[in-house]
Amino acid sequence: MDHSIQNHPAGHTDHQHPPAGSATVTSWTVAAQATLHCLTGCAIGEVLGMVIGTALGWPALPTVVLAVALAFVFGYALTMRGVLRAGVDGRTALKVALAADTVSIAVMEILDNAVMLAVPGAMEAGLTSWVFWASLAFALLVAFVLTTPVNRWLISRGKGHAVVHAYRHAH
Template sequence: MNHAGAQSNLTKLAISATLHCLTGCAIGEVLGMVIGTALGWSNLSTIVLAVALAFVFGYALTIRPVLKSGLPLRAAIGVAFAADTVSIAVMEIVDNGVMLAVPGAMEAGLASWLFWGSLAFALAVAFVVTVPVNRWLISRGKGHAVVHQYHGGDHEGHHQH
């Protein structure tokens, strides 16, 4: 494969990994924001809950297919931590930073277009910022690249090192 093709494949893999990360982050982030906002919690408490849930759902979405490959739970958790921690952390920092930067977004309430529009915008910005981070990690055999050796149902012999 030529250099341009390899770069294109790396970018596609990074986009795929970031979409995977975005899915877990979005589930946790939306759930945390909804719970915190509905209960009238402070911005800090709401963000802490949203970030914690983003990590829980992000890791869970990675652990499930790794467990299907036959890896024991303890090892699958280790793979998820290695694969997703940096990606989720970057996504959450950017996402919550954007939410805090949009005037009134955190206080807008669940019935407000400002709240939902800001949250969607924040997740989109986080995705755009996280793709190059994941691309860099994958190019070095880190991040989501760690998970790919376990795809396909048989983790033996699928190592890409």
């Protein structure tokens, strides 16, 4: 079954079709929206992982591992929520979420954590420090900016969030 963004049923009203010549702008908009969706799940998982790791007094590595694991969990959960609302069963929704988000979340997590580890003192600053929160905000911004082209490329090939789009409109 082809789940490309171009093969959706006629008559759905979830978004407007672009005027001729604006497909590039729309593809960037769709990619940015998909990236923002992933970023939301990643940010929830990252912050929760950092809070838990810090509260337990863990060093940086296990805290980052927990934060990354939770970023994937929350990213997949947000996607599954929308797909489940479209009437898809749980097993299929999980498969859709894995197909839609794995590459995006992985790229985002690599970038986000690389920035956090590269900013001097960010990981050691702790949750009550502006250095930590400013570094995390900067890391998430970098991850968003650099992951958006990846999502645009995936969507243009009928992958990534194009899979979600197809399920939300086909069922």
